[in-house]
Amino acid sequence: xxxxLVKSEPDVYPWEQLVKDKKIVWDGVRNYQARNNLQAMKxxxxxxxxxxxxxxxxxxxARVSQEAxxxxxxxxxxxxxxxxxxxxxxxxxxxxxxIKKQAKLREMVLVKQARLSVIPVTTNExxxxxxxxxxxxxx
DNA sequence: GCCAACGTTGGC
DNA sequence: GCCAACGTTGGC
Numbered sequence: 001x002x003x004x005l006v007k008s009e010p011d012v013y014p015w016e017q018l019v020k021d022k023k024i025v026w027d028g029v030r031n032y033q034a035r036n037n038l039q040a041m042k043x044x045x046x047x048x049x050x051x052x053x054x055x056x057x058x059x060x061x062a063r064v065s066q067e068a069x070x071x072x073x074x075x076x077x078x079x080x081x082x083x084x085x086x087x088x089x090x091x092x093x094x095x096x097x098x099i100k101k102q103a104k105l106r107e108m109v110l111v112k113q114a115r116l117s118v119i120p121v122t123t124n125e126x127x128x129x130x131x132x133x134x135x136x137x138x139x
Numbered sequence: 140g141c142c143a144a145c146g147t148t149g150g151c
Numbered sequence: 152g153c154c155a156a157c158g159t160t161g162g163c
Contacts, residue, residue: 141162148156
């Protein structure tokens, strides 16, 4: 099991929409590092859903339901998409501010590489976030 | 709205 | 192959 984090601008595709849709094709990624992370995702991996801009917080947990395939928004075969599905919300959302306050989270790639939109998360970081948010993971 | 960080492009 | 110019993202 690998853990990830994806960023979304809430006015483009908010978490609430995933709650309704149940599934989302995560496409349009045009950054090689982010693409490599998409390609490394395995079915069943858990994905933290982060709102950038106004919210700047981790708000829920999604899951990889389909591994990397050709990005449907382009015929350029360098780019891939995955399908994410709704998993569960966080009881308390975790703000970027909170993450920066936590010594053990300050080294997250999310903090170190602010512009990357698909980000690996360590098991330890994932567990700390679950604990801080008082969320019991549903398997 | 500004700007830092950083990726991409194109001229040489 | 280097690097200046430029574009984009996202935090503040």
